[in-house]
Amino acid sequence: MPGLQVCELCKSYANKxxxxxxxxxxxxxxxxxxxxxxxxxxxxxxxxIMGITAPDSGKIxxxxxxxxxxxxxxxxxxxxxxxxxxxxxxxxxxRFLAGLKxxxxxxxxxRAYKWLKKFDLTAYANRKxxxxxxxxxQKVQFIATVIHEPQYIILDEPFSGLDPVSQxxxxxxxxxxxxxxxxxxxxxxxxNILVELCDKIFLINHGKELFFGxxxxxxxxxxSFAIKLKLKDMAEMQRLSALPTVASVVQNGQNSVELLMKxxxxxxxxxxxxxxxxxxxxxxxxxxxxxxxxxxxAKEASDxx
Numbered sequence: 306m307p308g309l310q311v312c313e314l315c316k317s318y319a320n321k322x323x324x325x326x327x328x329x330x331x332x333x334x335x336x337x338x339x340x341x342x343x344x345x346x347x348x349x350x351x352x353x354i355m356g357i358t359a360p361d362s363g364k365i366x367x368x369x370x371x372x373x374x375x376x377x378x379x380x381x382x383x384x385x386x387x388x389x390x391x392x393x394x395x396x397x398x399x400r401f402l403a404g405l406k407x408x409x410x411x412x413x414x415x416r417a418y419k420w421l422k423k424f425d426l427t428a429y430a431n432r433k434x435x436x437x438x439x440x441x442x443q444k445v446q447f448i449a450t451v452i453h454e455p456q457y458i459i460l461d462e463p464f465s466g467l468d469p470v471s472q473x474x475x476x477x478x479x480x481x482x483x484x485x486x487x488x489x490x491x492x493x494x495x496x497n498i499l500v501e502l503c504d505k506i507f508l509i510n511h512g513k514e515l516f517f518g519x520x521x522x523x524x525x526x527x528x529s530f531a532i533k534l535k536l537k538d539m540a541e542m543q544r545l546s547a548l549p550t551v552a553s554v555v556q557n558g559q560n561s562v563e564l565l566m567k568x569x570x571x572x573x574x575x576x577x578x579x580x581x582x583x584x585x586x587x588x589x590x591x592x593x594x595x596x597x598x599x600x601x602x603a604k605e606a607s608d609x610x
Contacts, residue, residue, distance in 0.1 A: 308333040308488030309354070309457060314363035315350055323349050324360070325512040331490060331505070331594055333456075335342055336483050338503035338520075339492040342603055346512040347492050348385075351459055354490070367457065378406050381455035385462045385492075387446055391435035395426070395445055398434060406453035413452065420448040424474060439466040451482065458482065459490045474511065476502055497597040506595075509604050520595060527598045530572040531591055532564040535559070537584030544583065550575040560586075565593070579602055 309331045316324040324346045331337040341347050347412065354365055356375035367376050374513075390398055396417055403413035421427045424444040434442060443466050450458065460479075464472050479502060483489055493499055499520075506523055508516040516523055536542070542562055546547040546554040549559055551569040555563045572590055 308335070309370060309490070310364075310366040310368055311350075311354065312364040314353055314355060315361045316358065316366070323512045323585070324353070326510075327363070327509070329505075329507045329512060329514075329517050331488050332484050333486045333488050335504040336479065336489040336491055336502050338499040338506045339432050339490055340494075340496075340499065340506055340599060341509035344492075344595065345509045347509060348461070349507070349512075351461060351490070353490065354459065355380065376456075378453065379456040381450040381453065381458040381462050383446060383450040383458075383460045385465070387442065389434045389446055389449070391433065393434055394431050395421070395437070396430040397436060399445070399449055402449045403452045406455075406521070408453050416452050416454075417448065418561060420452065423478065424448070424471075436476065440468060440471055441468055441556055444471065451478075455487070457488045457490075459492075461492045462494070463491070464493060464495055472498070494598065496594065500595050507525045508599065508602060523595070523598060524592050527593075527602060530566050530570075531593055531597075532566075532572065532575060532579075533587070533591065534562050534585055535560050535587035536562060537586060541583050544580060548575065548578045550578060 311330070312328050314327040315322065327346070327350055329337070339347055339351070349358065353360045353503050356377065365375070367379070369600065393401070394415070399417040400410055400413045402461060403416070404410065408416070418430065421430055424442060429437060429441065434445065435444065447463060450460070464475060469477060476498065479489060479491075485569060487495075491499070491503065501574065503520065506516065506520055507514065507519060508523070516526070534545075537560070539556070539562075541554070542554050545551060545562065545564060548564075550566055552565045552567045555565065557563050564575065576590075
């Protein structure tokens, strides 16, 4: 079922087009990763979806809603700039923010304690926000984002400041929310998390769409295969770079190199080309990472500008 649809959004500031005919759709129950370098137009697009900024042209449709316009009570928004009142107690700020979304006090209290328990923060319910660590405050802000049980969730760098265990908890809860039918838009620079969580990726640079679709399709379209090796003698890099199927050789650490294949080449061909007398301690084959694809596409788009 369609959830959020963005059609031909445009926005200019001081004659600079920062959103150039942006279009995408996110189904109910999907997580879409919103990816781009700083200044690419991500925040402007999010602000238009939120109704904070009006587009110059284009249309935004929340297709699960009967009413027209931005359904503010049905949206949960976690901005990159955190904004909890430091002097407030955790349970108090959660009740207050839930109340702004129409949730009564008793319901807000029940939901707040349910989420605080999930994040091991029950003992901090009556502590002031200023007493929390950065990671704890991030968890409280996430609870504030979802406590009114929104149909749409927009998250801007939600994993910032979280330790690996807390990141796993966040990922689990986000996937559970999506599985319940919530439409989620996730902006993050942590590529590994986008790969794990997202059903689709929207890649933007200089306000323009560079790619929209599934990560596997992005890898098929822009990626290639890479062979990672650990060499006993780094002098062998020169021999490897001369192989016919190799586009480049990158050193990734002590005695570690990555062979990037030329487009259209078969990885088995490269494996057969590696000289048998080269001393290897490790060898692995993988598709080009989302990080490498993103850097490549963004650089090409910048060079064309």
